Amino acid sequence: MSHERGEKITLSVIKADIGSLAGHHKVHPDTMLASTRVLAEAKKNGLLIDYYVTAVGDDLQLIMTHKKGVNNKEVHETAWNAFEEAAKVAKELGLYAAGQDLLSNSFSGNIRGMGPGVAEMEFNERPAEPVVVFMADKTEPGAFNLPLYKIFADPFNTAGLVIDPRMHNGFIFTVLDVYEGKALDLSTPNDLYDLLALIGTPSRYVIKYVHRKDGEIASTISSERLSLIAGKYIGKDDPVMIVRAQSGFPALGEILEPFSFPHLVEGWMRGSHAGPLMPVGIKDAKMTRFDGPPRVAALGFNIKNGNLVGPSDLFDDVAFDETRRQAQIIAEYMRRHGPFMPHRLGPEDMEYTTLPDVLKKLENKFRPFELGYKPIIKHELEEIK
Numbered sequence: 503m504s505h506e507r508g509e510k511i512t513l514s515v516i517k518a519d520i521g522s523l524a525g526h527h528k529v530h531p532d533t534m535l536a537s538t539r540v541l542a543e544a545k546k547n548g549l550l551i552d553y554y555v556t557a558v559g560d561d562l563q564l565i566m567t568h569k570k571g572v573n574n575k576e577v578h579e580t581a582w583n584a585f586e587e588a589a590k591v592a593k594e595l596g597l598y599a600a601g602q603d604l605l606s607n608s609f610s611g612n613i614r615g616m617g618p619g620v621a622e623m624e625f626n627e628r629p630a631e632p633v634v635v636f637m638a639d640k641t642e643p644g645a646f647n648l649p650l651y652k653i654f655a656d657p658f659n660t661a662g663l664v665i666d667p668r669m670h671n672g673f674i675f676t677v678l679d680v681y682e683g684k685a686l687d688l689s690t691p692n693d694l695y696d697l698l699a700l701i702g703t704p705s706r707y708v709i710k711y712v713h714r715k716d717g718e719i720a721s722t723i724s725s726e727r728l729s730l731i732a733g734k735y736i737g738k739d740d741p742v743m744i745v746r747a748q749s750g751f752p753a754l755g756e757i758l759e760p761f762s763f764p765h766l767v768e769g770w771m772r773g774s775h776a777g778p779l780m781p782v783g784i785k786d787a788k789m790t791r792f793d794g795p796p797r798v799a800a801l802g803f804n805i806k807n808g809n810l811v812g813p814s815d816l817f818d819d820v821a822f823d824e825t826r827r828q829a830q831i832i833a834e835y836m837r838r839h840g841p842f843m844p845h846r847l848g849p850e851d852m853e854y855t856t857l858p859d860v861l862k863k864l865e866n867k868f869r870p871f872e873l874g875y876k877p878i879i880k881h882e883l884e885e886i887k
């Protein structure tokens with residue numbers, strides 16, 4: 503059945519760190535209120551069908567539905583205005599890093615590349631349209647590579663790949679090289695090994711979209727890299743992801759299953775450490791221990807005539823208690839390494855942090871190490887006297 507463009511629903515999830523309470527910790531409710539006012543106005547004016555405002559760690563999350571398609575100027579401008587209003591409140595309250603992710607002074611047509619993270623998809627709404635919105639803090643977009651592989655390509659995770667004829671043909675993964683700004687499409691199960699060869703380097707190769715082979719969008723992930731946009735370290739690019747569920751897409755339980763394994767991701771303190779991704783309910787989506795550990799929350803909605811029905815706070819459940827316990831044990835183990843790799847990230851990843859500034863000071867102090875090399879200890883002795 504063919505659908506006119508106007509009938510399609512777009513789900514836009516746009517997030518930004520506009521300042522937070524007590525450090526890079528938690529969004530203040532007054533900033534959420536300020537952004538809610540802007541979205542309420544846009545709903546009243548008919549631009550948005552519906553919206554839901556939430557927060558994970560220090561990231562303010564705008565979940566919006568409309569009929570304008572992806573990359574729509576008006577919708578992006580509304581999100582930008584919502585963040586600006588929230589940032590104003592953050593500044594008034596003296597919140598930490600107020601306006602952090604708003605890298606431009608004014609809106610210029612599309613919010614991508616201006617700081618906020620964006621995941622959007624347009625689809626013909628099914629009679630029942632279940633979707634899951636994942637939001638992570640203190641990590642990067644590649645953190646979703648492993649779960650996405652399991653959801654859409656691993657039959658040991660997703661029974662539907664074997665059992666359900668609608669999923670048996672596999673999926674198309676679009677992989678983005680965030681350094682080069684290039685993408686390629688890989689078809690599973692045929693290209694499985696090529697896919698793994700790339701996405702095992704999640705700081706560079708990020709799964710951007712997953713499509714079913716009939717062209718239906720199944721998942722979309724934000725892929726902004728703040729450091730590459732701003733040219734210097736600003737913060738990790740805490741990602742968001744949308745996944746459609748059921749009836750020819752993976753079941754809700756198959757979508758959540760990979761998060762029962764708290765896999766190691768990059769981010770955590772100063773965006774410079776590897777740690778376990780801990781699934782939490784919204785009430786626990788705040789950063790504490792060593793600015794983490796990295797956390798992911800998941801909200802489940804049904805979309806009906808573009809309206810957001812729900813949400814259900816999916817990781818706020820005893821079924822993930824054991825995962826959280828494991829994550830704590832892994833966090834403790836990793837923390838014991840202090841500033842040593844592999845807890846602290848390797849030199850390539852540290853290039854985009856503040857470490858190079860520190861190392862620069864040592865550059866001129868290096869001397870050739872040859873026979874007869876004498877350590878300089880005079881300076882130290884003088885200090886002791």
Ligand SMILES: O=C(COP(=O)(O)O)[C@@H](O)[C@H](O)[C@H](O)COP(=O)(O)O
Nearest residue numbers: 519526640737738770771772773793
């Ligand atoms: O990763 C962090 C912030 O990232 P985020 O804002 O969540 O993108 C934090 O760990 C900070 O890097 C850390 O708290 C130091 O912050 P500053 O004192 O340099 O602002």
